[in-house]
Amino acid sequence: MNPIQDLIKNLADQYGRNRENLLPVLQGVVKQEKYLSEYSMIEIAREMDIPAAEVYGTATFYSFLETRPAGKYIIRVCKTITCAMKGKNQLLFAIQDMLKIKIGETTPDKRFTLMETNCLGWCHKAPAMLINDEVYTEVNPERVREILGKYMKETI
Amino acid sequence: MAYSYQLKRVDFIFRNENDWEKVLSTTIKKKPDELINELISSELKGRGGAGFPTGLKWKLTSESKAPTKYVICNADEGEPGTFKDREILSKVPYKVLTAMAVCGYVTGAKEGFIYLRGEYKFLEEELNKAIDEFQYYCKEINLDFRIKIFMGSGAYICGEETALMESMEGRRGEPRNKPPFPTQAGLMGAPTVVNNVETLVHTWTIFKYGAKKFYDLGVQYSRGTKLFSVSGDTPKPGIYELELGMSLQDFVYEFGDGDTKAVQVGGASGFLVPRKKFRDTAIGYEGKLVGISLPTGGSMMLFNSSRSMFNVLDNYLEFFREESCGQCTPCRVGCQQLLLGIKAVKRGEKPASYLNKLLKLTETMQLTAKCGLGQSVANSFSSIVENFREEMIY
Numbered sequence: 001m002n003p004i005q006d007l008i009k010n011l012a013d014q015y016g017r018n019r020e021n022l023l024p025v026l027q028g029v030v031k032q033e034k035y036l037s038e039y040s041m042i043e044i045a046r047e048m049d050i051p052a053a054e055v056y057g058t059a060t061f062y063s064f065l066e067t068r069p070a071g072k073y074i075i076r077v078c079k080t081i082t083c084a085m086k087g088k089n090q091l092l093f094a095i096q097d098m099l100k101i102k103i104g105e106t107t108p109d110k111r112f113t114l115m116e117t118n119c120l121g122w123c124h125k126a127p128a129m130l131i132n133d134e135v136y137t138e139v140n141p142e143r144v145r146e147i148l149g150k151y152m153k154e155t156i
Numbered sequence: 157m158a159y160s161y162q163l164k165r166v167d168f169i170f171r172n173e174n175d176w177e178k179v180l181s182t183t184i185k186k187k188p189d190e191l192i193n194e195l196i197s198s199e200l201k202g203r204g205g206a207g208f209p210t211g212l213k214w215k216l217t218s219e220s221k222a223p224t225k226y227v228i229c230n231a232d233e234g235e236p237g238t239f240k241d242r243e244i245l246s247k248v249p250y251k252v253l254t255a256m257a258v259c260g261y262v263t264g265a266k267e268g269f270i271y272l273r274g275e276y277k278f279l280e281e282e283l284n285k286a287i288d289e290f291q292y293y294c295k296e297i298n299l300d301f302r303i304k305i306f307m308g309s310g311a312y313i314c315g316e317e318t319a320l321m322e323s324m325e326g327r328r329g330e331p332r333n334k335p336p337f338p339t340q341a342g343l344m345g346a347p348t349v350v351n352n353v354e355t356l357v358h359t360w361t362i363f364k365y366g367a368k369k370f371y372d373l374g375v376q377y378s379r380g381t382k383l384f385s386v387s388g389d390t391p392k393p394g395i396y397e398l399e400l401g402m403s404l405q406d407f408v409y410e411f412g413d414g415d416t417k418a419v420q421v422g423g424a425s426g427f428l429v430p431r432k433k434f435r436d437t438a439i440g441y442e443g444k445l446v447g448i449s450l451p452t453g454g455s456m457m458l459f460n461s462s463r464s465m466f467n468v469l470d471n472y473l474e475f476f477r478e479e480s481c482g483q484c485t486p487c488r489v490g491c492q493q494l495l496l497g498i499k500a501v502k503r504g505e506k507p508a509s510y511l512n513k514l515l516k517l518t519e520t521m522q523l524t525a526k527c528g529l530g531q532s533v534a535n536s537f538s539s540i541v542e543n544f545r546e547e548m549i550y
Contacts, residue, residue, distance in 0.1 A: 118234070118478060121239040125393070
């Protein structure tokens with residue numbers, strides 16, 4: 001068995017193989033692999049005995065279940081109203097400038113993916129962003145350079 | 157001033173209380189009927205925004221004879237401008253867990269779930285620790301109730317209770333037809349109580365201090381207190397517990413920056429109130445005797461005169477277009493067309509009268525969309541377009 005098959009089998013053993021266990025299994029694969037490839041979705045379908053189309057349909061519904069290759073660190077900048085008012089664009093410019101990628105792209109070294117997302121629930125400390133599960137609030141261009149610098153040097 | 161009372165700060169929800177064990181053990185010594193009556197007489201309504209009477213919800217579920225029932229704590233807080241549930245779960249998780257267990261005792265449910273939005277994954281670890289400690293105590297007092305966290309994965313619509321249950325059953329978060337209501341057939345077809353995080357904490361207050369203490373706060377039809385998430389153009393953004401029934405004018409005096417042009421009450425799915433209507437607007441559930449009464453899940457966003465209302469509406473519509481589950485046509489196509497429509501008017505490709513057509517479209521969506529998302533797009537759309545029409549055009 002290859003590593004992905006192993007991973008999926010372990011997740012299915014841990015959570016169960018019923019339909020209601022599908023989301024935790026999908027989340028588990030995303031946690032490890034950063035995204036759900038067509039291959040992993042087919043493997044999940046086989047392991048859990050669910051039609052592959054159903055797995056695909058479910059996975060593509062959720063914005064945090066990536067189905068395109070993504071980097072080790074996924075940066076999600078909140079674009080909803082308060083963050084938009086408080087300077088998320090400047091934040092995005094700073095990130096794009098630093099990583100040399102556009103929104104939706106991944107750096108060639110597969111370390112950073114930049115995305116926009118809907119309300120993160122930090123409107124009182126806007127603008128906010130997530131790097132994987134970590135939250136950063138009241139980020140200005142200066143701070144974001146500092147934060148990304150740490151990630152680049154892997155000191156976080 | 158039209159309304160004479162001032163804003164009343166209250167401190168119930170975040171009050172630091174270390175006696176949850178005692179509250180739990182004494183509450184479950186009372187009869188379920190007694191507790192339901194206590195809740196009904198407090199007139200507590202759901203704090204997620206919809207405002208369904210909580211006591212009635214528990215009662216309906218408890219009356220069912222089904223062998224399996226569930227309690228779900230809805231922590232899929234996704235409405236733009238709301239961030240109170242996260243604060244509750246990180247500061248006073250025991251109140252939520254206790255209330256869930258009491259709900260289980262009252263309704264006969266043995267299992268409870270916290271549906272936590274993916275954006276709040278960082279809370280999971282701490283919350284699991286609290287759950288472990290809580291379960292240990294449940295065993296000690298022989299209370300058979302288990303709580304688990306179910307993680308969401310970034311979908312606003314999953315805050316709608318039936319979409320939430322679809323999601324927990326491993327499917328796309330597409331809302332179901334109602335009826336049957338969750339109290340009859342919810343998670344896995346079993347009767348289910350779905351309560352907002354804040355609602356559960358209010359039940360704790362009611363069980364600990366009695367219904368009267370809660371009922372004495374607020375105004376008729378809108379009893380008790382509410383957590384408000386204040387953001388936007390304000391010198392003091394944050395979370396505040398206030399009595400229901402305040403006038404928006406008083407609210408703006410307290411939280412405005414002196415240049416407040418409009419306030420969005422209830423997030424993107426709520427209403428935008430322009431300055432000229434501050435005085436006539438009260439914050440509470442429907443049924444207030446005078447003036448307009450606006451319910452809110454807690455989101456209060458202030459905009460000052462430097463903000464373009466076109467940009468605000470554009471931002472909301474983009475949000476709805478992305479978060480619409482796509483299941484029913486009025487919402488899926490409606491959200492897209494509204495967004496394209498206002499842009500076309502702004503660019504001069506469509507005449508100003510086209511806005512009237514779009515308003516009709518929101519009416520259709522209100523009547524025909526399957527769930528609250530599609531139905532409530534009309535709220536913000538019509539209140540912005542009607543009050544700031546010139547900003548949509550020029």
